[in-house]
Amino acid sequence: MANNETKLRGTIKKILFPRAKTTDIDFVIAVFGNDDFDVVIKGNIYGAVEKEEIIVEGEWVEDKKYGLQFKVNAWEKPIPSTKEQAYELLSSSLVKGCGPKTARLIVDSLGDGAIETILEQKEACLLPIKGISKKNAGKIVASLSENFNVQNIIKHLAQYGVTVKMAIKLHKEYGSNAVPIILRNPYELTNLSMVGFDRADIIARNMGIAEDSLYRCEAAVIHIMREQPGHCYVDKPDLIRECQALLNKRSAIEIESTLVEKAINNLSKNNKLQVEEDRVYLKQLYQLEKTLAQKVAELVFAKGPVVPRSKIARELIKYQARNKIFLNEKQQETIYKTFENNILLLTGGPGTGKTATIKAVVEIYRQVFPDHTIALCAPTGRASQNLSKIVEIEGKTIHRLLNWGARKTEDGTETTSIERDEANPLEEDFVIVDELSMADIELASCLFRALKTGSRILLVGDADQLPSVGPGAVLRDLLKSPVPSVRLTEIYRQAKNSLIVENAHRINNGQMICTVPGRKDFIFLERSDPQDVEETILACIKRLLEIGYKKEDILVLSPMKKGVSGVLSLNEKIKSLLNPPNSRKKELVVGSKSFRVGDIIIQNQRNDVNKGLYNGNMGLVKNICVNPDDPESREEGLLCEIWGNEIFLTREDITEYDFTTGYCITTHKSQGGQAKVVIAPVITNHYIMLTRNILYTAITRAEEMMIMVGQKKALAMAVKNTTPNLRKTFLSEKIEKYLSEKQKKQLTANFFTC
Numbered sequence: 055m056a057n058n059e060t061k062l063r064g065t066i067k068k069i070l071f072p073r074a075k076t077t078d079i080d081f082v083i084a085v086f087g088n089d090d091f092d093v094v095i096k097g098n099i100y101g102a103v104e105k106e107e108i109i110v111e112g113e114w115v116e117d118k119k120y121g122l123q124f125k126v127n128a129w130e131k132p133i134p135s136t137k138e139q140a141y142e143l144l145s146s147s148l149v150k151g152c153g154p155k156t157a158r159l160i161v162d163s164l165g166d167g168a169i170e171t172i173l174e175q176k177e178a179c180l181l182p183i184k185g186i187s188k189k190n191a192g193k194i195v196a197s198l199s200e201n202f203n204v205q206n207i208i209k210h211l212a213q214y215g216v217t218v219k220m221a222i223k224l225h226k227e228y229g230s231n232a233v234p235i236i237l238r239n240p241y242e243l244t245n246l247s248m249v250g251f252d253r254a255d256i257i258a259r260n261m262g263i264a265e266d267s268l269y270r271c272e273a274a275v276i277h278i279m280r281e282q283p284g285h286c287y288v289d290k291p292d293l294i295r296e297c298q299a300l301l302n303k304r305s306a307i308e309i310e311s312t313l314v315e316k317a318i319n320n321l322s323k324n325n326k327l328q329v330e331e332d333r334v335y336l337k338q339l340y341q342l343e344k345t346l347a348q349k350v351a352e353l354v355f356a357k358g359p360v361v362p363r364s365k366i367a368r369e370l371i372k373y374q375a376r377n378k379i380f381l382n383e384k385q386q387e388t389i390y391k392t393f394e395n396n397i398l399l400l401t402g403g404p405g406t407g408k409t410a411t412i413k414a415v416v417e418i419y420r421q422v423f424p425d426h427t428i429a430l431c432a433p434t435g436r437a438s439q440n441l442s443k444i445v446e447i448e449g450k451t452i453h454r455l456l457n458w459g460a461r462k463t464e465d466g467t468e469t470t471s472i473e474r475d476e477a478n479p480l481e482e483d484f485v486i487v488d489e490l491s492m493a494d495i496e497l498a499s500c501l502f503r504a505l506k507t508g509s510r511i512l513l514v515g516d517a518d519q520l521p522s523v524g525p526g527a528v529l530r531d532l533l534k535s536p537v538p539s540v541r542l543t544e545i546y547r548q549a550k551n552s553l554i555v556e557n558a559h560r561i562n563n564g565q566m567i568c569t570v571p572g573r574k575d576f577i578f579l580e581r582s583d584p585q586d587v588e589e590t591i592l593a594c595i596k597r598l599l600e601i602g603y604k605k606e607d608i609l610v611l612s613p614m615k616k617g618v619s620g621v622l623s624l625n626e627k628i629k630s631l632l633n634p635p636n637s638r639k640k641e642l643v644v645g646s647k648s649f650r651v652g653d654i655i656i657q658n659q660r661n662d663v664n665k666g667l668y669n670g671n672m673g674l675v676k677n678i679c680v681n682p683d684d685p686e687s688r689e690e691g692l693l694c695e696i697w698g699n700e701i702f703l704t705r706e707d708i709t710e711y712d713f714t715t716g717y718c719i720t721t722h723k724s725q726g727g728q729a730k731v732v733i734a735p736v737i738t739n740h741y742i743m744l745t746r747n748i749l750y751t752a753i754t755r756a757e758e759m760m761i762m763v764g765q766k767k768a769l770a771m772a773v774k775n776t777t778p779n780l781r782k783t784f785l786s787e788k789i790e791k792y793l794s795e796k797q798k799k800q801l802t803a804n805f806f807t808c
């Protein structure tokens with residue numbers, strides 16, 4: 055404690071700021087005191103609630119407006135020692151799973167030192183108490199130890215800039231070791247998904263970490279690797295250059311390239327990076343690319359049971375007669391190739407008959423192998439459901455097929471677990487994957503790992519769609535590789551009648567769109583002023599609602615998040631139009647986000663099979679209330695309908711899964727989704743994102759009507775721009791390498807058997 059620092063012991067009598075008495079706000083002003091004195095204190099008193107006794111350390115300051123106040127630099131919450139103090143804490147909103155009744159049961163059973171006993175003995179001392187379930191005992195222990203641990207972290211690290219939210223995450227990640235770990239290497243903070251390199255760098259500087267520290271350099275390398283937009287690797291010279299630029303931006307000294315090289319070597323020794331020739335990978339991405347390449351090469355190399363072509367031909371004729379359809383040459387080739395190979399790719403633009411071909415493949419496969427089982431899956435729920443309507447097999451997300459999700463371990467920490475893998479493969483003999491363009495390297499790799507030996511896989515997708523949001527360009531790489539493939543090109547009559555399909559193909563061929571006066575399926579509303587674009591989009595929505603469309607039928611897509619006609623701006627404006635506030639409508643504020651009953655929402659992070667939550671899910675807020683399944687809880691959250699299921703989202707869920715309002719979403723996020731009407735701004739302000747495949751993806755989301763609003767010049771720029779999305783991946787080369795190794799091995803084996 056510094057010389058002028060004072061310690062005061064007292065009770066928080068009233069929190070003046072913030073008014074909402076949340077416990078995770080970093081700055082609080084409160085009336086504090088005891089029977090002898092009252093004083094206004096201000097500073098960080100994480101976790102303290104009104105009526106609670108704490109000890110504050112700090113100094114007296116003279117506020118120009120409010121006079122003498124006490125500035126809190128550190129504080130301590132004495133562990134409650136009497137029965138009544140323990141009851142106060144246990145029945146407060148800080149402790150989850152424990153209402154006043156349970157609190158009374160606990161203090162009556164454990165006595166004066168109840169809190170200390172729980173912190174020491176954990177669930178063991180609670181379980182014998184009648185009326186406390188195992189689940190609630192876990193919650194009580196977790197929230198008490200979080201509370202005291204987080205306070206300890208704040209006490210030691212807040213002075214350097216560690217916030218309450220960071221402390222909560224640090225506690226989850228490192229438990230009671232958090233303080234020594236961060237004091238040694240503050241860049242460990244970047245392992246928490248909420249702390250970026252820049253923030254950690256400021257905290258490190260406050261702690262006096264040297265600018266040329268290897269920890270700093272390693273953190274910068276990892277930061278650059280993680281920030282790569284969709285690439286699987288970075289070229290080493292580029293990485294060194296980018297890293298020096300990042301470090302030098304905030305250094306008084308020049309960071310040498312040799313130090314960056316040393317950091318790269320260290321990280322690769324510690325299994326964080328993999329360097330292959332001049333390609334630098336994050337270790338995990340390297341493993342994923344390698345596994346996928348090996349599995350694909352195995353499938354290309356292996357041949358399943360040979361089915362005579364004549365048998366397939368007979369089944370094909372029967373199928374066509376039964377379904378009164380004549381499959382074109384490429385569609386027929388797909389059927390034959392499915393039976394000749396263990397892996398096959400089927401690609402083609404909208405309306406070229408991919409789904410019709412899958413239907414034929416499934417029916418013929420069932421005739422040829424009546425005992426075999428088939429799995430139908432896609433990267434998103436929407437895509438898998440669309441397919442199941444036609445093929446009459448239950449479509450699943452790849453995540454659900456693999457039973458992939460977040461699981462809670464015994465101590466309450468979350469881990470990702472994937473039930474299906476080499477050790478516990480899928481049972482199905484034939485796996486069909488639709489919308490493969492959306493699968494990133496991780497999803498594809500995990501799916502291939504889970505295929506049982508001898509199974510077949512048919513991969514279907516439109517190679518002209520945007521690549522996956524996550525790293526990799528799996529579909530495009532597989533098309534470049536030795537994997538057999540068929541490309542469908544014929545557009546069917548029904549499709550030709552649709553200006554949406556026609557314009558999608560025109561854009562793919564580098565031509566401008568065409569519109570026909572009086573036709574409502576494709577409309578281009580020319581507006582030169584970007585502000586007018588937003589106004590026109592809002593006017594279109596109003597009109598669509600007047601003519602009978604529901605708000606769920608309309609999807610507004612923007613290529614950019616920020617700026618005029620970006621997702622953030624449009625979301626706010628459309629929300630005000632479609633779901634304006636009123637005194638009877640409840641609202642929930644979570645950080646900078648706010649939700650109203652009736653809002654359309656979208657999930658932007660993580661998949662969780664247990665909760666039935668998948669990245670990109672959209673839903674509707676039905677109510678703002680406490681969790682109907684947890685009557686003891688007092689915290690309000692969102693009761694939502696997501697994909698026909700009622701799901702309760704706590705404040706924590708909203709942050710963890712990054713739920714936002716979804717009146718307007720990025721075109722990238724819209725992949726695999728469809729809506730009756732799609733509206734998209736096309737303006738030169740979005741020039742970085744004006745690309746052919748962003749435009750193509752937006753158009754192919756529309757089922758009945760596509761409305762573009764903006765400038766012809768911007769449209770022309772997008773149609774011409776074919777360069778983006780060149781992703782640094784080495785998948786196809788690796789497949790070739792593993793395949794040729796297998797072929798050489800076989801040749802050698804054959805040679806010796808001869």
Ligand SMILES: Nc1ncnc2c1ncn2[C@@H]1O[C@H](COP(=O)(O)OP(=O)(O)OP(=O)(O)O)[C@@H](O)[C@H]1O
Pocket residue numbers: 379380381382385402403404405406407408409410411546547548549
């Ligand atoms: N060989 C064929 N003869 C006649 N009609 C066909 C044939 N193949 C497909 N179709 C029809 O063409 C339309 C578009 O086909 P389908 O839905 O299979 O295309 P798709 O490539 O899956 O399109 P999208 O990617 O847009 O979903 C459907 O109505 C389908 O029944």
